[in-house]
Amino acid sequence: MIRTAIVTLSDKGSKGEREDKSGEIIRTMLQQINTSIVAYEIIPDEKDLIIKKLREFSKLSDLIITTGGTGVGPRDITPEATRAVIEKELPGFGEAMRMEGMKHTPRAMGSRAVAGIYRQTLIINLPGSPKGVAENLSVVLPVIPHTINLIKGTVTDCAKDREQHPHR
Ligand SMILES: Nc1ncnc2c1ncn2[C@@H]1O[C@H](COP(=O)(O)OP(=O)(O)OP(=O)(O)O)[C@@H](O)[C@H]1O
Numbered sequence: 001m002i003r004t005a006i007v008t009l010s011d012k013g014s015k016g017e018r019e020d021k022s023g024e025i026i027r028t029m030l031q032q033i034n035t036s037i038v039a040y041e042i043i044p045d046e047k048d049l050i051i052k053k054l055r056e057f058s059k060l061s062d063l064i065i066t067t068g069g070t071g072v073g074p075r076d077i078t079p080e081a082t083r084a085v086i087e088k089e090l091p092g093f094g095e096a097m098r099m100e101g102m103k104h105t106p107r108a109m110g111s112r113a114v115a116g117i118y119r120q121t122l123i124i125n126l127p128g129s130p131k132g133v134a135e136n137l138s139v140v141l142p143v144i145p146h147t148i149n150l151i152k153g154t155v156t157d158c159a160k161d162r163e164q165h166p167h168r
């Protein structure tokens with residue numbers, strides 16, 4: 001069971017001015033893999049607060065998924081906060097999400113989403129819009145369990161694991 005935390009970055013959402021559809025989509029899509037939601041919060045786009053929350057949630061989760069604040073708006077700061085926390089970056093996740101996203105909309109190149117590892121927790125940024133969340137998460141979802149197994153050291157032989165699970 002992958003213990004998962006969801007963090008929605010939204011100034012409007014944190015003030016109760018918008019329903020968090022994006023967080024809800026993450027929750028629904030995660031049912032496709034073996035996860036349990038252990039934490040969920042909507043916070044404003046404040047760098048120090050995001051850093052604090054990522055560190056706090058990493059103590060209780062194997063996976064943290066953020067949504068929002070990845071673009072070029074004046075208050076978009078999620079990638080910088082994530083980079084301040086992670087110890088290893090996984091650039092392939094962002095590359096894959098943007099590459100696939102551009103098949104849907106050229107605006108996908110405007111997301112600066114990053115992914116990486118802090119201690120034993122995988123952190124993945126997703127854009128804020130519900131469509132952006134669904135399209136981006138569908139790209140990385142199949143590799144999340146394998147990545148977490150590698151982080152935790154429960155899979156050490158990638159080649160053998162690939163023979164057993166050729167599609168993930
Ligand atoms: N959590 C969410 N739930 C539903 N829709 C969202 C959410 N986050 C973003 N959106 C939608 O995606 C659009 C682009 O997201 P973006 O984060 O740039 O918006 P925003 O209005 O600046 O957000 P905020 O002021 O809440 O931080 C929003 O205008 C909204 O329509």
Ligand SMILES: Nc1nc2c(c(=O)[nH]1)N[C@H]1C(S)=C(S)[C@@H](COP(=O)(O)O)O[C@H]1N2
Nearest residue numbers: 068069070071101107108111127128132135
């Ligand atoms: N696949 C995909 N990626 C996407 C989108 C989308 O609809 N689909 N929306 C884009 C848009 S419009 C923006 S502004 C950026 C950043 O969104 P954020 O600032 O809400 O995180 O993500 C982009 N990435």
